[in-house]
Amino acid sequence: MKILVAVKRVIDYNVQIRIKEDGSGVVTDNVKMSTNPPDDNAIEEAVKIKEAGKATEIVAITVGEVKAQETVRKALAVGADKGIHVKTEGALEPLAISKIIQKIVEKEKPDLVFMGKQAIDDDCNQTGQMLSALLNWPQATFASKIEIKDTSLEVTREIDEGLETIEINTPAIVTCDLRLNEPRYASLPNIMKAKKKPIEEINVSDLGIDITPRIEQLKVEEPPKRKAGIKVANVAELVQKLKNEAKVI
Protein backbone atom coordinates (compact mmCIF):
# COMPACT_ATOMS: atom_id res chain seq x y z
CA MET A 1 0.00 0.00 0.00
CA LYS A 2 1.19 3.47 -0.91
CA ILE A 3 0.32 6.55 1.14
CA LEU A 4 0.47 10.13 -0.09
CA VAL A 5 0.63 12.69 2.71
CA ALA A 6 -0.03 16.38 2.06
CA VAL A 7 1.75 18.90 4.27
CA LYS A 8 1.48 22.68 4.45
CA ARG A 9 3.93 25.29 5.68
CA VAL A 10 2.25 27.76 8.02
CA ILE A 11 3.23 30.35 10.63
CA ASP A 12 4.27 28.42 13.73
CA TYR A 13 1.41 27.95 16.19
CA ASN A 14 3.34 29.71 18.95
CA VAL A 15 3.94 32.91 17.02
CA GLN A 16 1.82 35.96 17.66
CA ILE A 17 0.78 36.96 14.16
CA ARG A 18 1.05 40.55 13.00
CA ILE A 19 -1.27 42.18 10.53
CA LYS A 20 0.19 44.28 7.73
CA GLU A 21 -0.44 47.98 8.17
CA ASP A 22 -2.18 48.27 4.83
CA GLY A 23 -4.62 45.53 5.80
CA SER A 24 -3.55 43.35 2.90
CA GLY A 25 -2.74 40.31 4.99
CA VAL A 26 -0.56 38.87 7.71
CA VAL A 27 3.21 39.46 7.98
CA THR A 28 5.11 36.29 7.03
CA ASP A 29 8.59 37.70 6.34
CA ASN A 30 11.12 36.76 9.04
CA VAL A 31 8.46 34.87 10.95
CA LYS A 32 9.03 31.35 12.28
CA MET A 33 7.25 28.85 10.05
CA SER A 34 6.57 25.16 10.62
CA THR A 35 4.47 22.30 9.39
CA ASN A 36 0.76 22.72 10.03
CA PRO A 37 0.28 20.77 13.32
CA PRO A 38 -2.34 18.20 12.22
CA ASP A 39 -0.25 17.53 9.08
CA ASP A 40 2.43 16.27 11.50
CA ASN A 41 -0.18 13.82 12.80
CA ALA A 42 -0.86 12.75 9.20
CA ILE A 43 2.82 12.01 8.56
CA GLU A 44 3.18 10.24 11.91
CA GLU A 45 0.24 7.97 11.17
CA ALA A 46 1.59 7.06 7.73
CA VAL A 47 4.98 6.22 9.26
CA LYS A 48 3.37 4.08 11.96
CA ILE A 49 1.39 2.19 9.33
CA LYS A 50 4.57 1.57 7.35
CA GLU A 51 6.43 0.46 10.49
CA ALA A 52 3.62 -2.01 11.15
CA GLY A 53 4.32 -3.50 7.72
CA LYS A 54 1.05 -2.36 6.22
CA ALA A 55 2.42 0.25 3.85
CA THR A 56 5.33 0.04 1.46
CA GLU A 57 5.86 3.64 0.46
CA ILE A 58 5.13 7.10 1.82
CA VAL A 59 5.21 10.11 -0.46
CA ALA A 60 5.04 13.58 1.09
CA ILE A 61 3.70 16.41 -1.02
CA THR A 62 3.50 20.14 -0.53
CA VAL A 63 2.22 22.91 -2.75
CA GLY A 64 3.71 26.37 -2.44
CA GLU A 65 6.70 28.63 -2.77
CA VAL A 66 10.34 27.51 -2.64
CA LYS A 67 10.57 27.45 1.16
CA ALA A 68 7.51 25.21 1.46
CA GLN A 69 9.93 22.40 0.61
CA GLU A 70 11.12 22.53 4.25
CA THR A 71 7.92 20.77 5.31
CA VAL A 72 8.55 17.96 2.83
CA ARG A 73 12.13 17.69 4.07
CA LYS A 74 10.84 17.37 7.62
CA ALA A 75 8.40 14.65 6.53
CA LEU A 76 11.31 12.81 4.90
CA ALA A 77 13.22 13.10 8.17
CA VAL A 78 10.48 11.38 10.16
CA GLY A 79 10.00 8.56 7.68
CA ALA A 80 8.56 9.53 4.30
CA ASP A 81 10.40 7.90 1.39
CA LYS A 82 10.15 10.55 -1.25
CA GLY A 83 8.90 14.08 -1.66
CA ILE A 84 6.99 16.09 -4.23
CA HIS A 85 7.00 19.86 -4.32
CA VAL A 86 4.51 21.55 -6.60
CA LYS A 87 5.91 25.01 -7.05
CA THR A 88 3.46 27.90 -6.96
CA GLU A 89 3.50 31.55 -6.01
CA GLY A 90 0.91 33.54 -4.14
CA ALA A 91 -2.00 32.33 -2.05
CA LEU A 92 -4.00 29.39 -3.31
CA GLU A 93 -7.51 28.42 -2.34
CA PRO A 94 -8.31 24.91 -1.11
CA LEU A 95 -10.19 24.21 -4.36
CA ALA A 96 -7.02 24.90 -6.36
CA ILE A 97 -4.88 22.85 -3.96
CA SER A 98 -7.24 19.90 -4.23
CA LYS A 99 -7.14 20.09 -8.04
CA ILE A 100 -3.34 20.08 -7.90
CA ILE A 101 -3.25 17.09 -5.55
CA GLN A 102 -5.81 15.33 -7.75
CA LYS A 103 -3.32 15.53 -10.65
CA ILE A 104 -0.56 14.13 -8.45
CA VAL A 105 -2.83 11.33 -7.23
CA GLU A 106 -3.60 10.36 -10.82
CA LYS A 107 0.12 10.09 -11.46
CA GLU A 108 1.30 8.52 -8.18
CA LYS A 109 -1.72 6.26 -7.71
CA PRO A 110 -1.62 6.07 -3.91
CA ASP A 111 -4.07 3.87 -2.02
CA LEU A 112 -4.50 6.47 0.69
CA VAL A 113 -4.13 10.22 0.96
CA PHE A 114 -3.60 11.66 4.43
CA MET A 115 -3.53 15.29 5.51
CA GLY A 116 -4.37 17.44 8.53
CA LYS A 117 -8.02 18.22 9.11
CA GLN A 118 -7.42 21.95 8.82
CA ALA A 119 -4.61 24.43 8.30
CA ILE A 120 -4.10 26.82 11.18
CA ASP A 121 -3.53 29.85 8.93
CA ASP A 122 -6.64 30.19 6.76
CA ASP A 123 -8.69 27.78 8.91
CA CYS A 124 -10.66 26.66 5.85
CA ASN A 125 -11.04 22.93 6.57
CA GLN A 126 -11.83 22.06 2.95
CA THR A 127 -8.96 20.47 1.03
CA GLY A 128 -9.40 16.81 2.02
CA GLN A 129 -13.13 16.82 1.44
CA MET A 130 -12.76 18.62 -1.90
CA LEU A 131 -10.09 16.21 -3.05
CA SER A 132 -12.27 13.22 -2.22
CA ALA A 133 -15.17 14.78 -4.13
CA LEU A 134 -12.98 15.40 -7.19
CA LEU A 135 -11.67 11.83 -7.07
CA ASN A 136 -15.05 10.41 -6.05
CA TRP A 137 -13.26 8.60 -3.21
CA PRO A 138 -14.59 8.02 0.29
CA GLN A 139 -13.53 10.49 2.97
CA ALA A 140 -12.89 10.08 6.67
CA THR A 141 -12.48 13.52 8.21
CA PHE A 142 -11.29 14.39 11.73
CA ALA A 143 -9.79 10.92 12.23
CA SER A 144 -8.68 10.03 15.76
CA LYS A 145 -8.13 6.31 15.14
CA ILE A 146 -7.30 4.34 12.02
CA GLU A 147 -7.35 0.59 11.67
CA ILE A 148 -6.01 -0.82 8.42
CA LYS A 149 -7.77 -3.83 6.89
CA ASP A 150 -7.16 -5.63 3.59
CA THR A 151 -8.95 -3.32 1.21
CA SER A 152 -10.53 -0.93 3.66
CA LEU A 153 -9.94 1.15 6.77
CA GLU A 154 -11.96 1.48 9.90
CA VAL A 155 -11.75 5.07 11.02
CA THR A 156 -13.00 6.69 14.22
CA ARG A 157 -13.99 10.30 13.65
CA GLU A 158 -14.20 13.14 16.14
CA ILE A 159 -17.65 14.66 15.72
CA ASP A 160 -19.45 17.25 17.86
CA GLU A 161 -21.68 14.62 19.46
CA GLY A 162 -18.82 12.27 20.30
CA LEU A 163 -17.25 9.61 18.11
CA GLU A 164 -18.32 8.07 14.84
CA THR A 165 -16.84 4.95 13.29
CA ILE A 166 -16.97 4.35 9.56
CA GLU A 167 -15.47 1.83 7.20
CA ILE A 168 -14.11 3.16 3.94
CA ASN A 169 -12.80 1.17 1.00
CA THR A 170 -9.46 2.13 -0.48
CA PRO A 171 -8.53 4.28 -2.28
CA ALA A 172 -9.60 6.86 0.27
CA ILE A 173 -8.84 10.21 1.87
CA VAL A 174 -8.28 10.63 5.61
CA THR A 175 -7.98 14.01 7.34
CA CYS A 176 -6.27 13.77 10.70
CA ASP A 177 -7.22 15.15 14.08
CA LEU A 178 -4.67 16.05 16.75
CA ARG A 179 -5.90 13.12 18.83
CA LEU A 180 -4.79 10.58 16.24
CA ASN A 181 -1.27 10.18 17.58
CA GLU A 182 1.76 11.89 19.10
CA PRO A 183 4.05 13.11 16.30
CA ARG A 184 7.70 12.13 16.81
CA TYR A 185 10.67 14.42 16.48
CA ALA A 186 13.19 13.77 13.75
CA SER A 187 16.52 12.51 15.05
CA LEU A 188 19.69 14.18 13.84
CA PRO A 189 20.88 11.12 11.85
CA ASN A 190 17.48 10.93 10.18
CA ILE A 191 17.57 14.62 9.34
CA MET A 192 20.94 14.00 7.66
CA LYS A 193 19.61 10.95 5.82
CA ALA A 194 16.56 12.91 4.67
CA LYS A 195 18.82 15.29 2.81
CA LYS A 196 19.64 12.46 0.43
CA LYS A 197 16.04 11.46 -0.21
CA PRO A 198 14.60 12.64 -3.53
CA ILE A 199 12.19 15.57 -3.87
CA GLU A 200 10.56 15.88 -7.25
CA GLU A 201 9.84 19.46 -8.26
CA ILE A 202 6.87 20.17 -10.47
CA ASN A 203 5.84 23.56 -11.83
CA VAL A 204 2.15 24.10 -11.31
CA SER A 205 1.89 25.51 -14.85
CA ASP A 206 2.82 22.06 -16.18
CA LEU A 207 -0.26 20.50 -14.60
CA GLY A 208 -2.66 22.35 -16.89
CA ILE A 209 -5.25 23.38 -14.33
CA ASP A 210 -6.92 26.67 -13.58
CA ILE A 211 -5.87 27.90 -10.15
CA THR A 212 -7.11 31.49 -10.48
CA PRO A 213 -8.50 32.63 -7.12
CA ARG A 214 -12.27 32.97 -6.92
CA ILE A 215 -12.25 34.81 -3.62
CA GLU A 216 -10.85 38.30 -3.09
CA GLN A 217 -9.45 39.11 0.30
CA LEU A 218 -10.58 42.72 0.66
CA LYS A 219 -9.14 43.43 4.08
CA VAL A 220 -7.43 41.78 7.03
CA GLU A 221 -7.79 43.51 10.36
CA GLU A 222 -7.25 43.03 14.07
CA PRO A 223 -10.21 41.54 15.89
CA PRO A 224 -11.88 44.00 18.27
CA LYS A 225 -9.73 44.45 21.37
CA ARG A 226 -11.09 43.50 24.74
CA LYS A 227 -11.48 46.40 27.12
CA ALA A 228 -9.08 46.31 30.02
CA GLY A 229 -10.24 44.26 32.96
CA ILE A 230 -9.62 44.67 36.66
CA LYS A 231 -7.77 42.73 39.30
CA VAL A 232 -9.84 41.63 42.26
CA ALA A 233 -8.41 41.42 45.76
CA ASN A 234 -9.81 38.07 46.80
CA VAL A 235 -12.14 35.21 45.93
CA ALA A 236 -15.15 36.73 47.72
CA GLU A 237 -14.89 39.87 45.59
CA LEU A 238 -14.51 37.75 42.45
CA VAL A 239 -17.68 35.77 43.14
CA GLN A 240 -19.58 38.93 44.07
CA LYS A 241 -18.52 40.59 40.77
CA LEU A 242 -19.48 37.54 38.73
CA LYS A 243 -22.85 37.38 40.42
CA ASN A 244 -23.83 41.05 40.59
CA GLU A 245 -21.78 42.92 38.00
CA ALA A 246 -21.20 40.45 35.14
CA LYS A 247 -24.35 38.48 36.08
CA VAL A 248 -22.97 35.26 34.67
CA ILE A 249 -23.40 32.89 37.62
Add this chain to the structure above:
Amino acid sequence: MAVLLIAEHNNKELRPFTLNAATAASQIDADVHAVIIGQNSETAAKKLSELPLIKKVINIEAPHYENFTAENFAPAIVKLAENYSHIVCSANTFGKNLMPRIAAHLDTSQVSDIIKVISPDTFLRPIYAGNAFATVKTNDAKKCITIRPTSFEPCESSGGTATIEKGEAGEEFSNTKFIKREEIKSDRPELGTARIVVSGGRGMQSGDNFKLITEVADKLGAAIGASRAAVDAGYISNDHQVGQTGKVVVPDLYIAIGISGAIQHLAGMKESKVIVAINKDGEAPIFSVADYGLEADLFEALPQFMAELNKLNTIQK
Protein backbone atom coordinates in the same frame (compact mmCIF):
# COMPACT_ATOMS: atom_id res chain seq x y z
CA MET B 1 -32.35 33.41 -6.41
CA ALA B 2 -33.12 31.88 -3.07
CA VAL B 3 -30.69 30.58 -0.45
CA LEU B 4 -30.63 26.88 0.34
CA LEU B 5 -30.04 25.99 3.98
CA ILE B 6 -28.90 22.45 4.81
CA ALA B 7 -30.66 21.38 8.00
CA GLU B 8 -28.78 19.39 10.60
CA HIS B 9 -30.90 16.95 12.56
CA ASN B 10 -31.00 13.49 14.10
CA ASN B 11 -34.02 12.26 12.10
CA LYS B 12 -36.31 13.23 14.99
CA GLU B 13 -35.27 16.71 15.98
CA LEU B 14 -33.40 19.58 14.44
CA ARG B 15 -29.93 20.05 15.84
CA PRO B 16 -29.98 23.47 17.56
CA PHE B 17 -27.40 25.14 15.29
CA THR B 18 -29.80 24.80 12.35
CA LEU B 19 -31.60 27.78 13.89
CA ASN B 20 -28.42 29.88 13.94
CA ALA B 21 -27.63 28.89 10.35
CA ALA B 22 -31.18 29.89 9.33
CA THR B 23 -30.58 33.37 10.79
CA ALA B 24 -27.36 33.71 8.79
CA ALA B 25 -29.07 32.45 5.62
CA SER B 26 -31.85 35.01 6.03
CA GLN B 27 -29.27 37.80 6.23
CA ILE B 28 -28.01 36.79 2.78
CA ASP B 29 -31.48 36.72 1.20
CA ALA B 30 -34.95 36.76 2.71
CA ASP B 31 -35.97 33.87 0.47
CA VAL B 32 -34.63 30.89 2.42
CA HIS B 33 -35.44 27.30 1.50
CA ALA B 34 -34.21 24.42 3.59
CA VAL B 35 -33.31 20.89 2.63
CA ILE B 36 -33.51 18.09 5.16
CA ILE B 37 -32.03 14.75 4.19
CA GLY B 38 -32.48 11.67 6.31
CA GLN B 39 -34.53 8.59 6.92
CA ASN B 40 -37.89 8.68 8.71
CA SER B 41 -37.22 12.34 9.25
CA GLU B 42 -40.80 13.65 8.85
CA THR B 43 -40.95 14.95 12.43
CA ALA B 44 -37.76 16.95 11.99
CA ALA B 45 -38.97 18.17 8.58
CA LYS B 46 -42.20 19.34 10.21
CA LYS B 47 -40.21 21.27 12.82
CA LEU B 48 -38.12 22.82 10.07
CA SER B 49 -41.28 24.00 8.32
CA GLU B 50 -42.30 25.80 11.50
CA LEU B 51 -39.30 28.14 11.44
CA PRO B 52 -40.85 31.43 10.27
CA LEU B 53 -37.69 32.27 8.28
CA ILE B 54 -38.05 29.21 6.05
CA LYS B 55 -40.25 29.61 2.96
CA LYS B 56 -40.05 26.05 1.66
CA VAL B 57 -38.78 22.72 2.95
CA ILE B 58 -37.44 19.97 0.73
CA ASN B 59 -37.36 16.60 2.45
CA ILE B 60 -35.28 13.86 0.84
CA GLU B 61 -35.43 10.39 2.34
CA ALA B 62 -33.71 7.09 1.73
CA PRO B 63 -32.24 4.38 3.97
CA HIS B 64 -28.71 5.42 3.01
CA TYR B 65 -29.33 8.92 4.40
CA GLU B 66 -29.93 7.65 7.91
CA ASN B 67 -26.41 8.38 9.12
CA PHE B 68 -25.70 11.68 7.35
CA THR B 69 -22.78 10.39 5.27
CA ALA B 70 -21.34 13.30 3.26
CA GLU B 71 -20.65 11.06 0.24
CA ASN B 72 -24.39 10.36 0.02
CA PHE B 73 -25.62 13.85 0.91
CA ALA B 74 -23.43 15.88 -1.44
CA PRO B 75 -24.83 14.64 -4.80
CA ALA B 76 -28.42 15.09 -3.56
CA ILE B 77 -27.70 18.72 -2.68
CA VAL B 78 -25.73 19.34 -5.88
CA LYS B 79 -28.82 18.26 -7.81
CA LEU B 80 -30.87 20.99 -6.10
CA ALA B 81 -28.19 23.64 -6.46
CA GLU B 82 -29.19 25.03 -9.86
CA ASN B 83 -32.16 26.78 -8.28
CA TYR B 84 -30.12 28.58 -5.64
CA SER B 85 -27.53 31.35 -5.42
CA HIS B 86 -26.14 30.23 -2.06
CA ILE B 87 -25.87 26.99 -0.13
CA VAL B 88 -25.49 27.50 3.61
CA CYS B 89 -24.74 25.22 6.55
CA SER B 90 -23.27 25.39 10.07
CA ALA B 91 -19.50 25.18 10.39
CA ASN B 92 -19.66 22.35 12.91
CA THR B 93 -18.39 18.85 12.21
CA PHE B 94 -21.51 18.07 10.15
CA GLY B 95 -21.16 21.09 7.86
CA LYS B 96 -17.37 21.03 7.76
CA ASN B 97 -17.47 17.44 6.58
CA LEU B 98 -20.18 18.01 3.99
CA MET B 99 -19.93 21.47 2.44
CA PRO B 100 -16.50 21.24 0.75
CA ARG B 101 -17.67 18.09 -1.01
CA ILE B 102 -20.63 20.01 -2.43
CA ALA B 103 -18.44 23.01 -3.32
CA ALA B 104 -15.94 20.85 -5.20
CA HIS B 105 -18.73 19.18 -7.20
CA LEU B 106 -20.01 22.65 -8.12
CA ASP B 107 -16.48 23.93 -8.84
CA THR B 108 -16.98 26.65 -6.24
CA SER B 109 -14.46 28.06 -3.79
CA GLN B 110 -16.12 27.73 -0.41
CA VAL B 111 -16.16 30.49 2.20
CA SER B 112 -15.76 28.77 5.57
CA ASP B 113 -16.89 29.74 9.02
CA ILE B 114 -18.26 33.25 8.46
CA ILE B 115 -19.08 35.38 11.50
CA LYS B 116 -20.88 38.19 9.65
CA VAL B 117 -22.79 38.71 6.42
CA ILE B 118 -21.65 42.03 4.94
CA SER B 119 -23.48 41.61 1.63
CA PRO B 120 -24.66 38.60 -0.36
CA ASP B 121 -21.14 38.11 -1.74
CA THR B 122 -18.99 39.59 1.05
CA PHE B 123 -18.40 38.07 4.43
CA LEU B 124 -16.29 38.46 7.54
CA ARG B 125 -14.42 35.40 8.73
CA PRO B 126 -11.79 34.72 11.37
CA ILE B 127 -8.40 33.43 10.28
CA TYR B 128 -5.44 32.35 12.40
CA ALA B 129 -7.86 31.01 15.01
CA GLY B 130 -9.49 34.41 15.40
CA ASN B 131 -6.25 36.38 15.71
CA ALA B 132 -7.25 38.23 12.54
CA PHE B 133 -10.52 38.93 10.75
CA ALA B 134 -10.62 38.77 6.97
CA THR B 135 -13.24 40.44 4.80
CA VAL B 136 -13.65 38.27 1.72
CA LYS B 137 -15.67 38.65 -1.46
CA THR B 138 -16.52 35.58 -3.48
CA ASN B 139 -16.81 35.89 -7.24
CA ASP B 140 -18.22 32.42 -7.82
CA ALA B 141 -21.72 32.39 -9.30
CA LYS B 142 -22.80 29.76 -6.82
CA LYS B 143 -21.69 30.42 -3.26
CA CYS B 144 -21.04 27.73 -0.67
CA ILE B 145 -20.92 29.23 2.81
CA THR B 146 -20.49 27.70 6.25
CA ILE B 147 -21.39 29.85 9.22
CA ARG B 148 -19.98 29.93 12.74
CA PRO B 149 -23.14 29.18 14.71
CA THR B 150 -22.14 31.07 17.86
CA SER B 151 -21.87 34.30 15.84
CA PHE B 152 -25.53 34.27 14.85
CA GLU B 153 -28.56 34.22 17.14
CA PRO B 154 -30.91 31.24 16.80
CA CYS B 155 -34.06 32.13 14.84
CA GLU B 156 -37.64 31.75 16.05
CA SER B 157 -38.62 28.10 16.03
CA SER B 158 -42.39 28.24 15.83
CA GLY B 159 -45.21 29.94 13.98
CA GLY B 160 -44.02 29.22 10.44
CA THR B 161 -46.00 27.15 7.93
CA ALA B 162 -43.63 26.43 5.07
CA THR B 163 -44.68 23.84 2.52
CA ILE B 164 -42.85 20.51 2.66
CA GLU B 165 -41.92 19.04 -0.69
CA LYS B 166 -40.49 15.58 -1.19
CA GLY B 167 -37.17 15.62 -3.02
CA GLU B 168 -35.66 12.90 -5.14
CA ALA B 169 -33.11 10.63 -3.49
CA GLY B 170 -29.78 9.94 -5.16
CA GLU B 171 -27.83 6.72 -5.41
CA GLU B 172 -25.97 5.22 -2.52
CA PHE B 173 -22.19 5.71 -2.33
CA SER B 174 -21.08 2.17 -1.65
CA ASN B 175 -17.45 2.73 -0.60
CA THR B 176 -18.30 4.34 2.73
CA LYS B 177 -20.10 2.35 5.38
CA PHE B 178 -21.39 3.74 8.65
CA ILE B 179 -20.59 1.48 11.59
CA LYS B 180 -21.53 3.28 14.79
CA ARG B 181 -21.85 6.56 16.59
CA GLU B 182 -20.97 6.84 20.27
CA GLU B 183 -22.46 9.98 21.69
CA ILE B 184 -20.66 11.13 24.77
CA LYS B 185 -23.27 10.76 27.48
CA SER B 186 -22.33 13.24 30.10
CA ASP B 187 -24.23 15.49 32.46
CA ARG B 188 -21.70 18.08 31.55
CA PRO B 189 -22.34 20.37 28.57
CA GLU B 190 -20.28 20.03 25.39
CA LEU B 191 -17.10 22.11 25.46
CA GLY B 192 -17.92 23.80 22.16
CA THR B 193 -21.37 25.01 23.20
CA ALA B 194 -21.22 25.31 27.01
CA ARG B 195 -22.38 28.54 28.65
CA ILE B 196 -19.54 28.31 31.16
CA VAL B 197 -16.10 26.75 30.68
CA VAL B 198 -13.66 26.13 33.52
CA SER B 199 -10.15 25.41 32.23
CA GLY B 200 -6.95 24.29 33.90
CA GLY B 201 -3.37 24.75 32.78
CA ARG B 202 0.07 23.59 33.70
CA GLY B 203 -0.39 25.33 37.07
CA MET B 204 -2.66 22.42 38.08
CA GLN B 205 0.56 20.40 38.52
CA SER B 206 -1.09 16.99 38.11
CA GLY B 207 -4.05 15.18 36.61
CA ASP B 208 -5.30 14.43 40.13
CA ASN B 209 -5.54 18.11 40.90
CA PHE B 210 -8.02 18.53 38.06
CA LYS B 211 -10.63 17.27 40.50
CA LEU B 212 -10.58 20.80 41.93
CA ILE B 213 -11.68 22.01 38.50
CA THR B 214 -14.26 19.24 38.19
CA GLU B 215 -15.87 20.33 41.46
CA VAL B 216 -16.20 23.93 40.34
CA ALA B 217 -17.46 22.83 36.91
CA ASP B 218 -20.08 20.58 38.50
CA LYS B 219 -21.24 23.40 40.72
CA LEU B 220 -21.57 25.82 37.79
CA GLY B 221 -22.89 23.32 35.24
CA ALA B 222 -19.79 24.07 33.19
CA ALA B 223 -17.68 22.23 30.63
CA ILE B 224 -14.05 21.45 31.44
CA GLY B 225 -11.28 22.85 29.29
CA ALA B 226 -7.51 22.73 29.39
CA SER B 227 -4.50 24.43 27.89
CA ARG B 228 -2.21 22.61 25.50
CA ALA B 229 0.45 22.60 28.22
CA ALA B 230 -1.87 20.66 30.55
CA VAL B 231 -2.76 18.23 27.76
CA ASP B 232 0.88 17.75 26.75
CA ALA B 233 1.78 17.14 30.40
CA GLY B 234 -0.82 14.35 30.41
CA TYR B 235 -3.06 15.90 33.08
CA ILE B 236 -6.16 15.55 30.92
CA SER B 237 -7.14 14.09 27.54
CA ASN B 238 -6.81 16.32 24.50
CA ASP B 239 -10.52 16.49 23.70
CA HIS B 240 -10.54 19.14 26.43
CA GLN B 241 -7.94 21.28 24.71
CA VAL B 242 -8.93 24.88 24.12
CA GLY B 243 -6.81 26.86 21.68
CA GLN B 244 -5.72 27.28 18.12
CA THR B 245 -4.98 23.60 17.70
CA GLY B 246 -7.83 22.50 19.97
CA LYS B 247 -11.35 23.86 20.25
CA VAL B 248 -12.35 27.49 19.89
CA VAL B 249 -14.92 28.36 22.57
CA VAL B 250 -17.06 31.45 23.11
CA PRO B 251 -18.90 30.86 26.39
CA ASP B 252 -20.58 33.56 28.51
CA LEU B 253 -18.01 32.85 31.21
CA TYR B 254 -14.52 31.41 30.80
CA ILE B 255 -12.52 30.70 33.93
CA ALA B 256 -8.80 30.12 33.30
CA ILE B 257 -7.06 28.51 36.25
CA GLY B 258 -3.29 28.15 36.35
CA ILE B 259 -3.11 29.05 32.66
CA SER B 260 -0.39 31.51 31.69
CA GLY B 261 -2.09 32.49 28.44
CA ALA B 262 0.10 31.33 25.55
CA ILE B 263 -0.90 32.85 22.22
CA GLN B 264 -2.27 29.60 21.00
CA HIS B 265 -4.53 29.26 24.05
CA LEU B 266 -5.78 32.86 23.87
CA ALA B 267 -6.75 32.25 20.25
CA GLY B 268 -9.23 29.63 21.43
CA MET B 269 -11.00 31.60 24.17
CA LYS B 270 -10.52 35.33 23.94
CA GLU B 271 -13.91 35.91 22.31
CA SER B 272 -15.62 34.65 25.49
CA LYS B 273 -18.02 37.23 26.93
CA VAL B 274 -16.51 37.31 30.45
CA ILE B 275 -13.06 35.98 31.24
CA VAL B 276 -11.74 35.21 34.70
CA ALA B 277 -8.08 34.40 35.32
CA ILE B 278 -6.68 32.91 38.50
CA ASN B 279 -2.91 32.73 38.45
CA LYS B 280 -0.18 33.30 40.97
CA ASP B 281 2.04 35.05 38.42
CA GLY B 282 0.69 38.60 38.22
CA GLU B 283 2.59 39.15 34.97
CA ALA B 284 0.99 36.20 33.17
CA PRO B 285 -0.36 37.20 29.73
CA ILE B 286 -3.75 35.70 30.58
CA PHE B 287 -4.43 38.79 32.70
CA SER B 288 -4.30 40.98 29.57
CA VAL B 289 -7.53 39.43 28.31
CA ALA B 290 -9.21 38.83 31.68
CA ASP B 291 -12.17 40.94 32.79
CA TYR B 292 -11.53 39.78 36.34
CA GLY B 293 -8.06 38.74 37.38
CA LEU B 294 -7.16 37.19 40.69
CA GLU B 295 -3.49 36.92 41.55
CA ALA B 296 -3.47 33.97 43.92
CA ASP B 297 -2.27 30.44 44.49
CA LEU B 298 -4.93 28.32 42.83
CA PHE B 299 -4.67 25.63 45.51
CA GLU B 300 -5.87 28.19 48.04
CA ALA B 301 -8.21 30.07 45.72
CA LEU B 302 -10.15 27.09 44.34
CA PRO B 303 -11.40 25.75 47.71
CA GLN B 304 -12.35 29.31 48.65
CA PHE B 305 -14.11 29.71 45.30
CA MET B 306 -16.15 26.55 46.01
CA ALA B 307 -16.99 27.83 49.49
CA GLU B 308 -18.16 31.19 48.11
CA LEU B 309 -20.23 29.47 45.41
CA ASN B 310 -21.81 27.29 48.07
CA LYS B 311 -22.90 30.43 49.93
CA LEU B 312 -24.89 31.67 46.95
CA ASN B 313 -28.63 31.06 47.11
CA THR B 314 -28.95 30.51 43.40
CA ILE B 315 -26.59 29.75 40.55
CA GLN B 316 -27.67 30.30 36.97
CA LYS B 317 -27.63 27.17 34.86
